[in-house]
Amino acid sequence: MFEFFVAPFLEFEFMRRALAGSLALALGATPIGLFLLLRRMSLMGDAMSHAILPGAALGYLAFGLSLGAMTIGGIVAGIIVAMAAGLVARASILKEDASLAAFYLMSLAAGVLIVSLRGRNLDLLHVLFGSVLALDDASLLLIASITTLTLFALALLYRPLVLECFDPGFLRGVSRLSPVAHYGFLILVVLNLVSGFHTLGTLMAVGIMILPAAAARLWATRLPTMIASSVIIALASGAAGLLTSFHADVPAGPAIVLAAGIAYVLSLILAPGGLIGPRLYRRPHLEY
Amino acid sequence: MSEPVIRFRNLTLGYDRHPAVHHLSGEIRPGALLAVVGPNGAGKSTLLKGLVGETLPLQGGFELGIPADEIAYLPQISDIDHSFPVSVFDMVAMGLWRRVGGFGGLRRQDIERVHHTLAKVGLAGFEQRQIGKLSGGQLQRARFARMMLQDCRLLLLDEPFNAIDSRTTDDLLSLIANWHAEGRTVLAVLHDLERVGRYFPECLLIARELIAFGPTAEVLTSANLARARVLAEQFEEDAPVCHRHPDETPV
Numbered sequence: 400m401f402e403f404f405v406a407p408f409l410e411f412e413f414m415r416r417a418l419a420g421s422l423a424l425a426l427g428a429t430p431i432g433l434f435l436l437l438r439r440m441s442l443m444g445d446a447m448s449h450a451i452l453p454g455a456a457l458g459y460l461a462f463g464l465s466l467g468a469m470t471i472g473g474i475v476a477g478i479i480v481a482m483a484a485g486l487v488a489r490a491s492i493l494k495e496d497a498s499l500a501a502f503y504l505m506s507l508a509a510g511v512l513i514v515s516l517r518g519r520n521l522d523l524l525h526v527l528f529g530s531v532l533a534l535d536d537a538s539l540l541l542i543a544s545i546t547t548l549t550l551f552a553l554a555l556l557y558r559p560l561v562l563e564c565f566d567p568g569f570l571r572g573v574s575r576l577s578p579v580a581h582y583g584f585l586i587l588v589v590l591n592l593v594s595g596f597h598t599l600g601t602l603m604a605v606g607i608m609i610l611p612a613a614a615a616r617l618w619a620t621r622l623p624t625m626i627a628s629s630v631i632i633a634l635a636s637g638a639a640g641l642l643t644s645f646h647a648d649v650p651a652g653p654a655i656v657l658a659a660g661i662a663y664v665l666s667l668i669l670a671p672g673g674l675i676g677p678r679l680y681r682r683p684h685l686e687y
Numbered sequence: 688m689s690e691p692v693i694r695f696r697n698l699t700l701g702y703d704r705h706p707a708v709h710h711l712s713g714e715i716r717p718g719a720l721l722a723v724v725g726p727n728g729a730g731k732s733t734l735l736k737g738l739v740g741e742t743l744p745l746q747g748g749f750e751l752g753i754p755a756d757e758i759a760y761l762p763q764i765s766d767i768d769h770s771f772p773v774s775v776f777d778m779v780a781m782g783l784w785r786r787v788g789g790f791g792g793l794r795r796q797d798i799e800r801v802h803h804t805l806a807k808v809g810l811a812g813f814e815q816r817q818i819g820k821l822s823g824g825q826l827q828r829a830r831f832a833r834m835m836l837q838d839c840r841l842l843l844l845d846e847p848f849n850a851i852d853s854r855t856t857d858d859l860l861s862l863i864a865n866w867h868a869e870g871r872t873v874l875a876v877l878h879d880l881e882r883v884g885r886y887f888p889e890c891l892l893i894a895r896e897l898i899a900f901g902p903t904a905e906v907l908t909s910a911n912l913a914r915a916r917v918l919a920e921q922f923e924e925d926a927p928v929c930h931r932h933p934d935e936t937p938v
Contacts, residue, residue, distance in 0.1 A: 437771060559789045562781060565771035565818075568762045572739055573784040573837070620817055622772045 407645045413532055414645060420534045420542050420598050421637030421655055424607060427546030428591040429633040430553055430626050432608025434584065436616060438564050442496070444605045446503035448592045450480035452510025452601050455526060455593075460513050464525070466537050470593055477589035480506060485585075510601075529600030531651045532644070538597050545594040549587055556583050561622070599652040606656035607633055614663040617670035632662045690752040692717050692841055692872045693738065697747035700730065700737040706745065707733040709896040710931055715874070717752070717840075720867040722887035722903065723876045726916055729894045731876040735760065735843045738874075751841075756785060759839035761830060763846055769819045775829050776814040779805060782836025800836065808832040809858060824855035831862055842866060844875040848882075860886050880907060894918035 408414045435444045454476025458468030480502045487502075488495035514526055534542075553560075559580035562570040570577045595604025615629035640655030647654075667673045671680055691714035700708040707730035715721060723731045736742040738749070739760045751758075780793060780801045787793060793801075805811055808828040818826060827847065834842065844863075848856045864886065866873055874891075877883050883890060883903060890906040892898040894915035899906040 555790065558781075561771075561773060561777075565768040565773055566766070566778075566781075568760075568766045569781065569833075571741070572758075572760045573756075573781075574789060576789050620772060621774070625772060 403646070404642065407642065413534075414641060416534045416539060417531045417641050417651060418638065420531055420539055421607075421641065422634055423539075423542045423546045424591075424594055424598050425611070425633030425637050426630060427549035428595055428604075428608045429611050429629045431549060431584075431587055431591050432605070433612035433615065433626055433629050434560065434564065435588065436609060436612045441605075441609050441613075443499055444588060444592070444608055446499045447477055447481060447588055448596070448601050448604045449503040449507040449510070451477045451506075451589070451592055451596055452526070453506050453513060454479075455596065455601075456510040456513035459526065460517055463517075466535075466541065466597070469526075470541060470597075473593045473596060474589055476506065477592060478586060481585045481589060482582075525600075526596075527600050527602050528650065529596065529598050529603070529652045531598040531641075531655070534598065542594045542597065545590050549591060552583065552587055556580055560584055599656065603652055603656045607636070607659060610656065610659035610663045611636060614659075614666035614670070617666045617672040617676070633659065636662055689717055691715055692719070692752045694750045694752070695747075696749060698737065698744055698749050699746040700733050700742050701745050702733075704745070705926070706730075706895060706929070708737065708893065709929075710747070711893070711897050712747075713891075713897065713900050715872065717872055718867070718870050719889055720863070720873050720887055721875070721889045721891055722883040723874055723891045723893065724878075724880065724883060724907070725893045725898070726920075728920075729915065731893060732763070732845050734893065735762075735845050735874065735876060738843060753840050757840040758843065759834050759837040759841070760843045761834055761845060761847060763849065764823070764827060764830070767818075767826070767830075769821075769826070771818070773818055774814065775805070775810060775816050775818060775821065776801060778818055779829055779832045779836065782833035782838075785837065801832075804832045804835050805829075807835070808862065824851050827851055827855065827859065831859055835862070835866075839871070841872045842874070844873070846876050846878065848877070848879065856882070883907070895921070 408418055432444065435441055451473040454472035454474070455469040456472070457476075458465065458470070458472030462468035480499075484495060484499040484502050487493055487498035491498070493501075510526075556579075559570060559574070559576040560583075563577055563580040563584075567577060570580070591608065592604050595607060598604075599607060611629045611632035614632050615625050619625040619628050636659035637655055640658040641651055643649065643658065644651035644654040668675050669679065670676045693715040695711045695713050698708060698711040699706050709730075711734070723734065725731050733742055737744065739758060740755075780797070782804075783793070783797055783800070787797065802811075802814070805814065808831050810825065810828050810832065813821070813825065818829065821829065831847075847859060851859070860882065863873055863875065875887070877887075884907060887903055889901065890903040891900045892906050892911055892915055895918055898915050898918070899911045
């Protein structure tokens with residue numbers, strides 16, 4: 400038991416760093432993913448993660464594999480695409496999903512093109528799939544900072560954000576915080592995607608946001624429990640994925656996302672809100 | 688006579704240059720209990736949206752005799768996401784927004800006020816229920832409770848009894864009657880003319896433009912209603928530019 404679960408982390412520093420990184424990511428990105436899910440914006444998160452690519456790629460083109468340049472490039476590109484898509488949705492007849500799809504497809508193409516200008520396939524792989532097993536001090540610090548900022552911002556924005564999710568008309572009626580909640584939330588999405596981009600890569604960053612959130616949605620009925628259980632599932636997926644990667648010698652990023660995927664599939668089958676769950680927990684009906 | 692709560696000055700609201708509310712003028716006095724009536728597409732909802740600033744005037748405007756945060760607005764029920772995990776208590780407590788804002792906590796007396804208000808609308812014991820588990824009528828009761836906690840002087844209701852059964856409607860109408868007795872001003876968009884006649888002393892009949900405004904019995908005549916039906920259906924893609932009241936410039 401000890402050999403299997405604990406020894407890899409005691410023995411190897413890169414495993415400890417990977418664990419710290421994926422735990423920090425789970426703590427911040429998963430609650431954001433839950434709000435994306437509840438706002439029916441899951442696919443929007445996916446689109447946004449691709450939108451980050453050309454910014455990060457431009458940073459890479461100018462400065463090589465520099466953490467700062469790629470991070471700032473990614474954040475700027477993500478925010479530009481989010482705002483532009485919102486603007487197009489409001490000012491043209493296209494809905495937000497269509498306008499986002501258009502922007503992110505262009506972004507993805509531009510991103511891959513820019514990275515390949517510099518020429519090394521290994522770097523392209525790094526950008527697309529992240530490098531959770533090679534996190535340096537600066538990357539860890541960045542991920543932890545983004546998570547800290549996210550948790551404080553969520554605590555502060557919680558009430559306006561919840562209202563913005565289920566009754567935006569009421570929020571607009573009583574206060575001017577509606578755009579603050581909406582755009583503040585989008586900025587948090589972009590920040591966490593950049594954080595996920597360094598660990599899991601652009602293509603899979605959304606995995607750790609949405610899969611644990613979807614699993615938790617199937618178990619919990621109240622929002623606070625839902626947030627807590629999604630974070631627990633994400634933390635467990637991070638550890639399980641790293642251990643699988645270590646013992647079975649498979650890439651860590653996909654292993655983490657697949658671990659969260661297994662949690663989702665199990666929940667889908669067993670949870671009260673899932674497929675078989677409602678039959679499993681069937682109890683006699685009440686008088687009234 | 689005190690200041691009117693709302694004074695419409697040649698107000699025109701609309702979409703894509705087509706007027707939905709056309710050259711509306713008039714005054715609504717404090718404490719009025721007013722039904723806004725008209726056929727579908729008459730601009731009733733647009734009028735309420737204009738009052739809360741969600742739609743900007745194409746021409747003219749209106750003046751409020753009260754601060755803007757003294758308006759409580761109940762849009763049509765379809766605007767709510769029922770599946771969102773939030774409890775009845777939490778949803779209704781948001782009516783205290785003016786006191787607690789986006790970040791403040793609830794004090795003990797606030798919590799008691801929420802419980803008290805829930806009891807008043809007939810939802811005692813439903814505090815921890817998720818809003819997704821409420822029936823349409825119960826959800827509307829919860830929204831009325833939230834509106835009561837907002838404690839505003841002008842209340843705007845957009846088709847509050849759509850798809851609501853008659854018993855719930857009667858309960859909610861008696862709440863509206865209480866607000867009227869407390870001296871609040873109420874504007875409600877309604878379709879049920881029989882109920883309008885019974886509960887609402889005043890009536891504003893619109894069909895894109897003002898048909899009649901005054902005591903309900905004088906407004907809801909068959910001649911007025913027939914005229915409203917004809918006017919609401921007029922819509923031409925290439926209608927000429929309107930030149931009524933050329934002294935008013937667009938806002």
